[in-house]
Amino acid sequence: MDSRTQVQYAVPRRGIPAPVSLSRWVDLARQGAPGSVVIRVVDEHESAQLNGAYRGKRGPTNVLSFPFEAPEGIPVDHLGDLVICAPVVAREAREQGKASRSHWAHMVIHGVLHLRGYDHLDEADAHEMETIETLLMAECGYDDPYSLPDNPSETTPS
Template sequence: MTLDLDLQLACEGQAPAPESFQRWAECALTGRREQAELSVRLVDETESAALNQQYRDKSGPTNVLSFPTDFPAELELPLLGDLVICVPVVEREAQQQQKPLEAHWAHMVIHGTLHLLGYDHIDDNDALVMESLETQLLTGLGYNDPYQPTDEE
């Protein structure tokens, strides 16, 4: 699996090392894609809320937005798409859910990357497939199941 990842830090806040983003995205792509180009933009709540309103017609910031490329399949380009991750929302959710911050970052990158690959959670069956895959990938990286409550602080 060859991944060309462009990481953009567009806000204040503590973000994991670029190597972590690379590892997490590669984990989601391995066995599903031979080659990919991916942009990950880390934003504040204002930018996240504006994008969420514009593209999903939902108000307020959200943890991760996925923007898959929309090229005809016959072009066979490695461009996968863009992830926009809201740093303050990820930090707040990790604290509220009592999850290690790094584990929640890993979950958001894997979750968003799977969306770029076409996975979704709109209906219950699709959600079960996607959540099972996320759990498998995250536990394979040494993190806890993101859908189970944890006592960690």
């Protein structure tokens, strides 16, 4: 695993891609941007607490992104932190008929793009971000994350 990506587990690791896969997806989405990334994999309770505290929204969510801004004059090479809710990601993959690894890759890529400053608050920004996500997912060998598959199957790309 790349030392620029650290993974913390607040839940059992079963069903969660290996740290080397998470790191690979971070590096792909980083696209040369400097800085380390911490991924914290959590349960619904912790996700809901953070979602409420930082976004003012009730309930758990799939991924939260916390870009890091170093105090002025202090050089710190950290892009930010991602908090990914394992039960939400698993449920969404099932409900959307997507392979679990594909949905995990999408959540990591989506989160890192937020760390890099991309957003989807308006239609133009959403289109730009979704286009980048779709291209990066294709580099991993996964389908467009915004189209629902007719016949999902687990694949073994990156």
